[in-house]
Amino acid sequence: MTIIVIVRKKEYQFEGKMTVKHILKELDLPLEAYLAVRDGNLLNEHEVLSDGETVRLVSVISGG
Amino acid sequence: MSTMICHKCDQRAVIRMHQHRLQLCKTHYLEWFVTQTERVIKKYHLFWRDARILVAVSGGKDSLALWDILCRLGYSADGLYIDLGIHGDDNYSVQSQVYAQDFAAERNLNLQVIHTKESFGETIPELARRNRRGRVKPCAVCGLVKRHTMNRVTYEGGYDVLVTGHNLDDEAAVLFGNAFNWEANLLRRQAPLLEGVPGFARKAKPFCRFYERETAAYVLLRGIEYEYEECPYARGSTSLYYKHLLNQIEAEQPGAKLRFYVNFLKARKEGLFSEVKSDESDHYSQRCSNCGQPSTAEGLCAFCRLFDR
Numbered sequence: 001m002t003i004i005v006i007v008r009k010k011e012y013q014f015e016g017k018m019t020v021k022h023i024l025k026e027l028d029l030p031l032e033a034y035l036a037v038r039d040g041n042l043l044n045e046h047e048v049l050s051d052g053e054t055v056r057l058v059s060v061i062s063g064g
Numbered sequence: 065m066s067t068m069i070c071h072k073c074d075q076r077a078v079i080r081m082h083q084h085r086l087q088l089c090k091t092h093y094l095e096w097f098v099t100q101t102e103r104v105i106k107k108y109h110l111f112w113r114d115a116r117i118l119v120a121v122s123g124g125k126d127s128l129a130l131w132d133i134l135c136r137l138g139y140s141a142d143g144l145y146i147d148l149g150i151h152g153d154d155n156y157s158v159q160s161q162v163y164a165q166d167f168a169a170e171r172n173l174n175l176q177v178i179h180t181k182e183s184f185g186e187t188i189p190e191l192a193r194r195n196r197r198g199r200v201k202p203c204a205v206c207g208l209v210k211r212h213t214m215n216r217v218t219y220e221g222g223y224d225v226l227v228t229g230h231n232l233d234d235e236a237a238v239l240f241g242n243a244f245n246w247e248a249n250l251l252r253r254q255a256p257l258l259e260g261v262p263g264f265a266r267k268a269k270p271f272c273r274f275y276e277r278e279t280a281a282y283v284l285l286r287g288i289e290y291e292y293e294e295c296p297y298a299r300g301s302t303s304l305y306y307k308h309l310l311n312q313i314e315a316e317q318p319g320a321k322l323r324f325y326v327n328f329l330k331a332r333k334e335g336l337f338s339e340v341k342s343d344e345s346d347h348y349s350q351r352c353s354n355c356g357q358p359s360t361a362e363g364l365c366a367f368c369r370l371f372d373r
Contacts, residue, residue, distance in 0.1 A: 032311040035280055042078040042284050044068045044087065060280035061307055062124055062294045063234055 001051035007034075008059065014049075021045040024057070033061045079281050082318035090285050097282050101133050101270050108256040110268035115224040117141040120214055121167075121175065123160030123291040125283045126229030128167050130271055132288060134227070135171065141227075143168055143175040144217050146210055149187025150202075152296030160291045167288065176221075178213055184371065195370055202297055205370065212367040215357065218265035225266040233276035235269070236321045237306040239328055252337035255329070263348065263358035275321065276307075 002013040005023055014023060020036040020043050034057045036043040049055055068077040068087055075089035088096055104110070111117060117134060121127045121143040134141040145164040150157045161177065168175035181187050186194070188209060192202030218226040235254070242250045260266030271279060283290055298304060313320045348358035352365035359365035364372055 030308075030311045030315060032275070032277060032314050033308075035277060035284060037284060042090070042281060044077050044080055046068050058280060058284065058292070060125075060277040061233070061304065061311075062126075062276070063237075063298060063301075063303060063307075 003049045003051060004054040005057060006054065007057045015051070017048055017050050019045065020047050020049065020055070023049065023055070027057075029057065033059060035060055078285065079278070081275070081278065083275070083322045093281065094285055097274075097278065098133055098136055100273065101130075102137055104256070104273050105268075105270050108268075108272075110227075110257050110270055111139075111225045111266070113139075115139070116222065118214075118218050118221060118223040118226050119143045120210075120226060120228045121145045121164045122229070123163035124229070125288075125290045126231055126234075126271060126276075126279045128163070128229075128288050128290050129279045129282045129286075130227060130229040131167070131173070132171075132283075132286060134270075135173065141173075142221070142223070143173060144214060145175055145177045146213055147177060147179040147181070148206060148209075149179070149181050150189060150295060150297065154293045154296075156291070156293060156295055159293070163289055163291050176217065178217070180209060183213075184209070191370060201301075203301065206297075208367055208370065212355075212357065212365075215265050216355075223265070225260075225268050227268045227270060229271055229279070230269040231271045231274050231276045231279050232321060232325055233307050233310070234303075235272050236310050236325045237303045239325060240306045240310060241302065243328075248337060248340045249343045251328075252332070252340045252342075255332070263351070272325075273322070 002015055003018060005012040005014065007027065012027065014026065021031065024031055024034060031045060036047070037056045037058055038049070038053060043055070068080060069075070070077045070089035070092055071087055072092040073089060075091070077087035078090050079093055080087040117139055119127060119131045119134065119141050121131060123145065131141060131143055143164065145161055147161055148157050164175060184191065188202050188206045191209070192205040193199065195205055197204050214226055239254060242254065256269050256272045258267040310321050347360055350359045350362050352359045352368055353363055354368040355365060357365055357367070
């Protein structure tokens with residue numbers, strides 16, 4: 001069992017328990033530029049994710 | 065790891081805003097966001113209670129959040145969507161229009177759709193390919209067409225004000241670019257409100273004090289469907305690069321973006337740019353011989369020159 005993280009159209013996998021903040025750091029993504037959503041619910045940066053859960057990281061930066 | 069708790073109740077916080085030292089649950093965040101929007105509208109005298117408002121709707125998070133909030137606050141607000149004819153891998157314009165139309169239909173709101181292909185004979189990419197100013201990237205042509213169209217529709221529709229969903233990250237990125245290049249005249253003009261003058265509609269930015277992640281959090285929590293994908297032509301743009309730089313500073317110094325923008329507005333209000341002389345781009349003393357909108361030179365305005373083959 002792993003944590004599945006979806007960023008845009010890519011999927012990443014992590015083992016064990018991790019916070020949203022930790023996952024963003026592992027993926028080298030800035031905290032300011034992403035929001036985490038699990039089962040349709042918005043997660044704060046200290047929320048802990050466990051094996052078997054899927055989280056979507058939503059990019060909030062737009063425009064040109 | 066202890067659970068982050070809302071500062072206003074004992075529920076789980078869904079967002080932490082370091083710059084405000086505030087963390088809130090879903091209920092209190094949605095309440096806070098609406099209250100803050102109303103506060104900005106009043107603070108900068110953006111518009112009045114019974115104003116007829118036109119919202120520039122792109123189908124993205126900011127404009128849909130803005131339209132949603134204005135309606136919740138009881139303002140009379142119609143929407144304007146401009147179909148730019150930009151496709152890319154994700155059919156960008158078509159998808160964005162669907163989000164805008166679905167939003168309006170679900171709430172029984174009035175959305176006017178203008179198709180550039182039908183109105184002007186060409187999509188934005190087609191128009192840009194044919195014009196010198198759009199050959200490298202169509203963004204300059206796109207901006208010109210949007211500004212012209214929004215101004216025209218605001219006037220013709222008898223609206224009091226045109227509102228856009230520009231957030232603090234948008235404003236800070238523009239400010240960074242203008243300061244970095246010492247564009248004093250542009251710095252002088254950047255503000256949450258552009259007063260209406262003959263020929264130019266009043267324009268306001270009620271979200272200018274919200275971080276981009278805050279408007280995204282609002283639409284996610286409200287369950288508003290929006291266009292996640294960015295415009296394919298925005299990739300690699302200077303403004304996205306500036307946003308990235310500012311977010312790096314923000315990570316080290318929470319609140320840096322807010323201070324950068326708010327202190328600029330304060331300095332501007334205190335007259336920091338009052339000595340700056342307006343340049344030629346400010347002197348809209350002529351009227352376009354074709355469309356009648358203000359122009360800096362005799363003959364055709366910059367917009368009508370795009371179609372002058």
